[in-house]
Amino acid sequence: MSEAKTQEKKYPAPQGNPETQAFWDAAKQGKFMIKRCTACGEAHYFPRSICPFCFSDKTVWEGSSGEGEIYTFSLMRKSPTGPYAIGYVKLKEGPAVQTNFVDCDLGALKIGQKVKVVFKPTDGAPLPFFTPV
Amino acid sequence: MTIKGQAYIAGIFEHPTRHAPDKSTAQLHAEVAKGAIEDAGLTIDDVDGYFCAGDAPGGAWPMVDYLGFNTKKLRHIDSTETGGCSYIIHIGHAAEAIAAGKCSIALVTLAGKPRTSVMPPRAAGAEVDFEAAYGATTHNAYGMCAMRHMHDYGTTSEQLAWIKVAASHHAQYNPHAMLKDVVTVEDVVNSPMISDPLHRMDCCVVTDGGGALIVTTPEIAKSLKKPLVRLIGHGEAMKGPRGGKDLDLTYSAGVWSGPRAFEEAGVTPKDIKYASIYDSFTITVLMQLEDLGFCKKGEGGKFVADGNLISGVGKLPFNTDGGGLCSNHPVNRGGMTKILEAVRQLRGEAHPKVQVPNCDLALVHGTGGLLGVRHAASTAVLERV
Numbered sequence: 001m002s003e004a005k006t007q008e009k010k011y012p013a014p015q016g017n018p019e020t021q022a023f024w025d026a027a028k029q030g031k032f033m034i035k036r037c038t039a040c041g042e043a044h045y046f047p048r049s050i051c052p053f054c055f056s057d058k059t060v061w062e063g064s065s066g067e068g069e070i071y072t073f074s075l076m077r078k079s080p081t082g083p084y085a086i087g088y089v090k091l092k093e094g095p096a097v098q099t100n101f102v103d104c105d106l107g108a109l110k111i112g113q114k115v116k117v118v119f120k121p122t123d124g125a126p127l128p129f130f131t132p133v
Numbered sequence: 134m135t136i137k138g139q140a141y142i143a144g145i146f147e148h149p150t151r152h153a154p155d156k157s158t159a160q161l162h163a164e165v166a167k168g169a170i171e172d173a174g175l176t177i178d179d180v181d182g183y184f185c186a187g188d189a190p191g192g193a194w195p196m197v198d199y200l201g202f203n204t205k206k207l208r209h210i211d212s213t214e215t216g217g218c219s220y221i222i223h224i225g226h227a228a229e230a231i232a233a234g235k236c237s238i239a240l241v242t243l244a245g246k247p248r249t250s251v252m253p254p255r256a257a258g259a260e261v262d263f264e265a266a267y268g269a270t271t272h273n274a275y276g277m278c279a280m281r282h283m284h285d286y287g288t289t290s291e292q293l294a295w296i297k298v299a300a301s302h303h304a305q306y307n308p309h310a311m312l313k314d315v316v317t318v319e320d321v322v323n324s325p326m327i328s329d330p331l332h333r334m335d336c337c338v339v340t341d342g343g344g345a346l347i348v349t350t351p352e353i354a355k356s357l358k359k360p361l362v363r364l365i366g367h368g369e370a371m372k373g374p375r376g377g378k379d380l381d382l383t384y385s386a387g388v389w390s391g392p393r394a395f396e397e398a399g400v401t402p403k404d405i406k407y408a409s410i411y412d413s414f415t416i417t418v419l420m421q422l423e424d425l426g427f428c429k430k431g432e433g434g435k436f437v438a439d440g441n442l443i444s445g446v447g448k449l450p451f452n453t454d455g456g457g458l459c460s461n462h463p464v465n466r467g468g469m470t471k472i473l474e475a476v477r478q479l480r481g482e483a484h485p486k487v488q489v490p491n492c493d494l495a496l497v498h499g500t501g502g503l504l505g506v507r508h509a510a511s512t513a514v515l516e517r518v
Contacts (some may be wrong), residue, residue, distance in 0.1 A: 014262035026261075044376030046263035052376040072382055072505075073286070074276030075329040079268065088272045095377030098506070100267045104205055111284045127266050 005035055009081045013124030019049050022061055024125035026104045032066040032117045032128055034095055045095035065092045066117030067133070073101060073109050089130050102129045137397055138229035141354030141363045142515070143376030144173025145345030145473045151311045151461060154249040158190050159199050161244035161343045166200055173325065175358045177201060180313055182236030182348075184227060186219035188245045189252075189292060190495035191336035196242070196262040196324035209236035209508035211274055215509035216501025217411060219243075220346075220468040223489035224510045239349050244343025253463070264506070269414060270327040270338065271465070274505035279330050279416040285431065290330055293415040294432030296406030297334050297458050299442035300412060304455025306484040308417045312340045321415075335415040337457035337467070340478040344469040346476070351371035358482040366398025366514035368381075373507030375502045381430075385500055386510035394512035395426075402426045405514075407478045407489045408449055409471035412456040418442075422449075425512065444487040453478065453487035468499040470515070479517040493517040 016024050023046075026033045035047040035060065039056035073087030087109070099110055103125050109133045114133040119126035146168025148161060156164075169175055180202060189196045190194050193212040199203065209230045220243055227239040240426035245252075257265065280352060282288045284518075298318055304310040321334040324385075354361055374380055395401060412418045419433035427449060428436040441447035454460045454474040457467040475495040477483045495515045502508035 011266045019263060039405065042378060045253050053378065071380060072277045072281035074273040074280055076273050077326055077328065086267050086269055087277060089329055096374060096380035097377060098267055129431055
């Protein structure tokens with residue numbers, strides 16, 4: 001599958017809502033945000049107003065390094081928009097993020113590989129993806 | 134308080150069709166309902182509880198009206214929707230309702246036409262903006278689990294293939310099975326890669342069809358003519374990434390639903406003579422067997438190899454109808470057919486070539502949703518009295 005390169009495709013624009021709008025506003029600035037609970041200290045993704053671990057409402061936005069490593073992935077060999085690789089990245093800050101891997105040789109992906117966030121445009125706010133470092 | 138022994142499965146029916154261009158979805162529900170009610174020796178007028186899930190067109194109220202229940206009598210309705218395991222959860226909820234006196238004869242139906250009509254999209258949750266664009270499907274969501282399981286435990290494609298091989302050995306005796314040919318490990322690993330590391334033959338079939346069953350009280354079951362099969366333990370659970378902390382895709386919510394069911398039943402995996410294990414993909418079976426305690430975590434590959442799941446050959450006969458991998462997977466939901474084959478085994482009504490001798494204790498387990506994203510699990514222990 002070394003020929004399986006990422007194709008440029010059109011992604012749906014996030015709809016946003018009052019709870020997550022700050023994430024998308026930051027994404028427009030090229031920043032990848034996570035949430036951290038100041039009561040229990042845990043970071044989480046995707047962002048919630050109430051901490052999913054201790055149920056405190058003392059959660060705050062935090063800029064993520066956007067760096068992490070591939071926890072797992074699966075390469076879909078065929079789809080209407082061509083091959084694509086879904087997976088999870090474990091961020092340096094801890095939380096795992098569901099994503100697609102882009103701008104790389106999809107056939108060479110490996111668990112444990114270092115990756116970093118890259119944004120792709122939509123008709124609205126850009127969406128976060130990950131690419132090998 | 135327990136449901137142990139409080140509810141019996143007195144009627145079962147699996148629709149023989151696997152391709153139904155000439156029928157409506159509601160019609161298939163009606164046909165399986167009729168089949169299960171008649172198998173029990175009852176009439177629609179006797180039914181006072183109805184259970185259905187997301188496959189029922191329009192939900193419970195149009196189905197109740199369409200099927201023609203006696204609505205003066207119908208007094209318990211449950212449309213719990215947890216994907217493919219909904220129906221395993223339903224039999225537990227039906228037992229709870231029966232034990233509490235809320236109904237006495239409950240009907241559960243599943244039917245649909247993924248091959249010959251349009252499937253409604255899954256409703257979006259809070260995660261939609263953060264996941265929808267990434268194209269999670271059943272194939273790649275289960276592929277992600279298999280990929281990590283292989284990484285952590287050295288599980289191989291050849292070991293996964295044995296699960297399909299075992300299902301195919303059983304399916305050859307099922308005249309209704311969609312795929313009746315016996316396959317080899319080589320056939321499976323040489324079939325086209327769909328979503329790494331899952332090959333085409335690691336995937337279940339897609340079929341039109343359905344199934345239904347009747348859950349009732351001990352007294353009513355004993356007044357009917359069928360062999361007595363009762364529910365003695367039940368568990369349900371859910372699992373998801375939960376904020377992404379300590380993500381581990383090598384185990385399922387079966388690690389919680391299984392022990393709940395075994396504890397209530399007062400039995401252990403070693404006591405089980407036959408197991409219906411949801412086989413949406415080969416990896417689904419392997420992970421669930423580990424999670425339920427049939428072997429240690431990480432040893433599922435060795436456990437399923439060399440025909441250990443083949444009736445008459447291995448230690449744990451599974452899915453003797455051919456399962457979802459070979460026989461039937463109506464509406465992309467495998468829970469119902471898992472219950473039906475377990476009841477056949479306990480009644481002694483399985484095909485003679487796959488019938489487990491003196492089968493008096495069976496397990497049914499399934500998941501619903503996407504194993505690698507968020508899912509439900511349910512476990513039931515059934516006993517022949």
